[in-house]
Amino acid sequence: MWFVGRAVVTFRGGFASRPLCELGKSQFHSGKTSYALNSANQRIIKSNIKPDLKPIKSKTRRETPGKSYSSRNPHSPASTARKGGIPKDTNRGTQPANDMAPPSKKQKAEPIRVEFTEAKPGKKLADLSTAIFTKNPYFVQSAPRYTDFKIKTLPEVAFVGRSNVGKSSVINALANRNRLVKTSKSPGHTKLLNTFSMADRLMLVDMPGYGFRSWDEWGTMSMDYFRESTRLRRIFVLIEATHGFKDKDQDLMSLLDGMGVSYQVVLTKTDKLSKTALTQIRSDIEAELSQNTISCFPQVLPVSASKKLGVVELRCAILDACRINSQ
Numbered sequence: 669m670w671f672v673g674r675a676v677v678t679f680r681g682g683f684a685s686r687p688l689c690e691l692g693k694s695q696f697h698s699g700k701t702s703y704a705l706n707s708a709n710q711r712i713i714k715s716n717i718k719p720d721l722k723p724i725k726s727k728t729r730r731e732t733p734g735k736s737y738s739s740r741n742p743h744s745p746a747s748t749a750r751k752g753g754i755p756k757d758t759n760r761g762t763q764p765a766n767d768m769a770p771p772s773k774k775q776k777a778e779p780i781r782v783e784f785t786e787a788k789p790g791k792k793l794a795d796l797s798t799a800i801f802t803k804n805p806y807f808v809q810s811a812p813r814y815t816d817f818k819i820k821t822l823p824e825v826a827f828v829g830r831s832n833v834g835k836s837s838v839i840n841a842l843a844n845r846n847r848l849v850k851t852s853k854s855p856g857h858t859k860l861l862n863t864f865s866m867a868d869r870l871m872l873v874d875m876p877g878y879g880f881r882s883w884d885e886w887g888t889m890s891m892d893y894f895r896e897s898t899r900l901r902r903i904f905v906l907i908e909a910t911h912g913f914k915d916k917d918q919d920l921m922s923l924l925d926g927m928g929v930s931y932q933v934v935l936t937k938t939d940k941l942s943k944t945a946l947t948q949i950r951s952d953i954e955a956e957l958s959q960n961t962i963s964c965f966p967q968v969l970p971v972s973a974s975k976k977l978g979v980v981e982l983r984c985a986i987l988d989a990c991r992i993n994s995q
């Protein structure tokens with residue numbers, strides 16, 4: 669069993685009985701907590717994704733007996749009810765496995781799918797988001813740990829992704845500023861947790877990229893924040909549209925799924941692709957995410973910071989995550 673906060677997650681296939689030190693390559697330690705991934709048990713699924721895109725490694729669907737889903741999880745029954753919908757799979761994560769009737773052959777064959785939807789914010793929300801993000805954005809601080817944050821009253825969203833994927837540029841685009849955040853052609857520019865207040869309504873957290881520093885070092889700084897913070901409302905996982913998912917992106921998403929933390933995928937630098945190529949890549953990615961992730965928000969947001977495309981949709985998704993819908 670893998671204890672994550674209050675959640676207890678068991679894995680099929682003998683993983684549960686193996687000591688942590690024997691687990692797959694993706695593990696690191698933070699304080700007293702150890703994080704690990706069951707990469708040995710993952711299998712690659714065949715997909716029609718473009719050759720330069722790596723399909724997400726399919727994870728064995730987890731039974732989650734007794735797992736208490738975080739309120740941030742968009743697929744939790746509570747979350748779905750909030751949105752006025754009926755959760756498709758209300759048993760998932762709410763009933764002990766022993767109490768469940770054995771699934772029929774038909775049920776076993778059916779994959780759990782999430783419908784990915786188009787982001788079309790209404791004018792009122794779009795205007796509100798423009799006002800909040802562009803009126804008074806300011807840099808708050810660079811902190812080595814989330815516990816050092818000076819402002820502890822605002823809802824937060826974090827931007828994570830590989831080095832050079834465009835995290836800092838996206839924050840500049842959101843605030844409609846050129847130099848609110850320093851950007852660089854060389855990877856590894858952002859080294860601490862940089863926080864920015866948007867009109868004192870919410871905080872954007874620009875995180876150091878992974879891939880440049882060691883995964884262990886990155887995890888030490890980030891995982892406690894993801895796991896423990898009560899102000900963190902959603903993590904935006906940035907993927908460069910032309911590169912697609914890399915191993916570390918998949919590792920991160922598996923960890924977030926394991927912790928039941930809500931995250932949403934943002935495709936960056938979409939100006940580098942034709943409209944047709946972007947549509948294809950986006951639908952391939954959505955198909956992969958709908959099959960192989962648990963806490964991923966059902967909407968992929970394409971953005972170009974340099975051409976200012978998709979910025980309003982991203983602002984609205986952030987307001988939604990922070991539950992801000994009025995002045």
Ligand SMILES: Nc1nc2c(ncn2[C@@H]2O[C@H](COP(=O)(O)OP(=O)(O)OP(=O)(O)O)[C@@H](O)[C@H]2O)c(=O)[nH]1
Nearest residue numbers: 831832833834835836837852856857858877973974
């Ligand atoms: N074509 C294009 N280039 C972009 C876009 N966004 C960012 N870039 C470029 O990508 C490079 C990296 O951008 P950053 O925003 O610094 O990336 P980062 O993810 O913050 O990088 P680290 O802080 O090193 O992790 C810079 O040279 C940017 O000009 C975009 O939308 N389109």
Ligand SMILES: [Mg+2]
Nearest residue numbers: 835836857858
């Ligand atoms: Mg940066």
